[in-house]
Amino acid sequence: MRRLLVLGAGTAGTMVVNKLRRRLRADEWEITVVDRDDAHPYQPGYLFLPFGATAPEDLVRARHAFIPDGVELVLADVDRIDADENAVLLADGRRLSYDYLVIATGTTPRPDQTPGMLGKEWRRSVFDFYTFDGARALAAALPAFDHGRLVVHITEMPIKCPVAPLEFAFLADAWLRQRGVRDRVEIVYATPLSEAFTQPVAAQHLGAMLEERKILLEPDFMIERVDDERKSIVSWDEREILFDLLVTVPLNMGDDVIARSGLGDELNYVPVDKGTLQSKAHANVFALGDASNIPASKAGSVAHFSVEIFVDNFLDLVAGRPMTRSFDGHANCFVESGDGKGLLIDFNYDTQPLPGRYPLPVVGPLSLLKESRANHLGKLAFRWVYWNVLLPGRPLPLPALMTMAGKVAPPDRSAASAGAGATNPSTSTPQE
Incomplete structure (x- = not known):
């Protein structure tokens, strides 16, 4: 029996176990996910809470409700990752061994x-x-x-x-x-x-x-x-x-367990290949979502799109095939602008946010870099999508890799390519 261990049952970790449980044989793979508690927050809702636009009880659900059958959820603090020994040591003394490790421990205000x-x-x-x-x-x-x-x-x-x-x-x-x-x-x-x-x-x-x-x-x-x-x-x-x-x-900063384990940079983010999300130090370790040091926005959309790429690559890797897909840093974010309007930005490592329509050219229905009521409604609707589509790992009809379809590039094309790699000036390790 091969063992996949996922640290963190947040956005990235939950999507990973849902998608991989469907695609890895249950009689060949044991999947375990670890988190410190059973409360899964909808973090985009924090923005609206101070203005009375959402209720606190609408922002938190039980983690176990989104963990599929056939995946073990362990509620415990992680003391240390021993990557050389392929093991995770929990604060209560338990030791979890793995063949492959996914670090999805997120980032925290300090x-x-x-x-x-x-x-x-x-x-x-x-x-x-x-x-x-x-x-x-x-x-x-x-x-x-x-x-x-x-x-x-x-x-x-x-x-x-x-x-x-x-x-x-x-x-x-x-x-x-x-x-x-x-x-x-x-x-x-x-x-x-x-x-x-x-x-x-x-x-x-x-x-x-x-x-x-x-x-x-x-x-x-x-x-x-x-x-x-x-x-x-x-x-x-x-x-x-x-x-x-x-x-x-x-x-x-990333989780302190990354520092205790000697796996991170000065901000406790795990250095990875920005295309495959594979650790630069350990071939059987990946870091997804906010836990990695990729030069992309630390946003739920990045977690979503990168998980799509990771799953296909992971299935190739464990089957002995080369990983051929490469994440491009794709992110899209609604920007609430007040008065019932919002913007939408869509970009990646190499192409900055541009005006246009999304996800379909001309039709939209969403506007890029332009305030609209539709964008505001899209942001509000995303909560339902998050709980009912994203976390359960169901297909979302959006391309994981960014496309220029519907975007209007500036006359100076070099400006459009002022890459999103500059979004994280504090990322210490140059990306390859």
Whole structure:
């Protein structure tokens, strides 16, 4: 009996076990997935929670409900991966051996990595919304905020769902206008990037949207500390931004088990081949979703598209055939822009987000890099798709690899090829 072990029953890990259980013979393969608890969150919903647009109970379901028959779900903390011995050691002393290992342990906000962020103002005037508890705390505090300076801040790239901070700024602008207090609130968007986003065409569109909404862009802001006394964030070059309410995206890091196991870079992401997701150090280890260091967005769409490529490659590998498929970094993300509208961006390692129609040329029905009601409805509908199609591993009629069909390239084609590999400037290992 051959053994496949998956660490993490989040988006990527759950899709993998559902797809592979159908395609690997049950009398030949034992599949086990490990996670620390039985609560599977719908993380895109965290964005809406502070604005009262979703209920907390709608965002969490039991992990075991999405694990198929014939897959063992182990609820335990992982102490260490011993890749040389093909074993995972659990915190309770159990040892799980494997023939193949999939690391899908995700990424986590780490406010402890920025001096002062977890000071006396944490969850009082300093909030995050990338965690369930943080989004709920912000939902309780936001209704009382009706004047002053709101600072939306990104600590460092990469972060999961890199458009979410922009979405929060747009939604905050709309929410404050609807309450009739927008003229009493200054909104500042502080980012370590030199523009609103990472790619030229998208940055131009999104930067213009910030300007239209009178949201001040503070680029190249590399935070050094949070000053609780002055209620400010201070950059390494000693720029200071005062705030009355700070909504921050802390440094994102991979799971600490990756560091304890000696398998990661300085941010605990596993170095892999960006096409096959195979570990550069161990041929029987793969890292999927947010756990890897590929230069792509840490987003659910990347997990989805990369899992499609991984499954076919994995079946070839275990059958003794070469892996011939290569993931191209394909990502598409809805960008909620407020007032019941949204944008959609679609890009990969080599091609930046471009205007056009998606998924079908001319017909769409979704617009790329253009605000529309259809895009907003698409984002809302995605929750149903996530629970009922994506996680169970059912087919979704979207190509795993990006296509130029329906996209309008700029006159300078080189601009379209300013690759998405630049999206993660903090990724330390060059990709081959």
